[in-house]
Amino acid sequence: MKKLIAIFALLSVKVSLFAAAEFVTIGTGSVTGTYYPTGGAICRLVNKYKKETRIRCSVESTGGSVYNINAISMGDLDFGIAQSDAVYHAINGKKSFKKNPMKKLRSVMSIYPELLSLVVKTDSNIDSIYDIKDKRINIGNLGSGNETTVSYLLNHLNIKKSDLGYVGKLKVGEAPDALREDKIDGYFYMVGHPTANIKDASSSSNIKLVPISGKEIDKFIEKNPFYVKGEIPAAIYNGVPSATPTFGSKAVLITSSDVSNKAVYTLVKAILENFEKFKNLHPVYKYITKESLLEGLSAPLHDGAVKYYKENNFIK
Ligand code: GLU
Secondary structure (H helix, E strand, O other): HHHHHHHHHHHHHOOOOOOHHHEEEOOOHHHHHOOOHHHHHHHHHHHHHHHOOEEEEEEEOOHHHHHHHHHHOOOOEEEEEEHHHHHHHHHHOHHHHHHOOOOEEEEEEEEEEEEEEEEEEHHOOOHHHHHHEEEEEOOOOOOHHHHHHHHHHHHHOOEEEEEOOOEEOOOHHHHHHHHHOOOOOOOEEOOOOOOHHHHHHHHHHHHEEOOOOHHHHHHHHHHOOOOOEEOOOOOOOEOOOOEEEEEEEEEEEEEEEEOHHHHHHHHHHHHHOOHHHHHHOOOHHHOOOOOOHHOOOOOOOOHHHHEEEEEEEEOO
């Protein structure tokens, strides 16, 4: 009998240890983009501590920002990366979130800047954003941040989608092949640079990056405080020797108020306590600082993140 009790006791310890483990998933974007390796970099750091924290992190490739925001709000994903413009619209119930504000969205940190990129074939005769009229342009799949940002921008510029020769809804991961196979003349991608996606396009096709700048773009940025001017660096893609002016937003790590303080605290701690290591995991993190992680957030911080930031004097 005593033996049996001992076995039961042991089993229940095991069961409770097992039950205590928390599995968290980070929704990202196309595997060729920058969200996906960023999710991987975060999970790698989080999983270093899994024995002590009992938190295991995994990454999922998804359709992008809007998909992640919706999935987090519905409890299908614990974390996700999303453009700060989409987060702003989601939490405030604006634009495509008008009927359905995502009140549970919480910020964890803002990671790096993303820039709207217009990748076109060199022989496409597209030298400015206005030249996309009559051309075959991939805007992106529903659920991507690209698709929403580009739609707002075209609306602001009075370019109707029906003015384009073809409005592509391909996932951006498929765009480099579509370009090479001459199915499209160009595509938009809101992404952190350098990205494997545009590297791929620049080695399989002759490409150029089109500047997205000028008076109307300045007005657009002025109207939307989550956008800032930026430049895609020179010489990171074949055939693009100089910097390309454009604008962008921030890639923000988001979660839901339903996710545990412990999980959020663990993610923030794993990133911040290995910050130099994290920065070396992708060249897009080159200019980020611990302070910049708190800039450009439009959803309130999650309590678990607040706890870490307060303990470490990032915020009062
Ligand atoms: N900003 C893009 C989107 O929300 C994704 C960028 C990436 O995957 O790096 O659709």
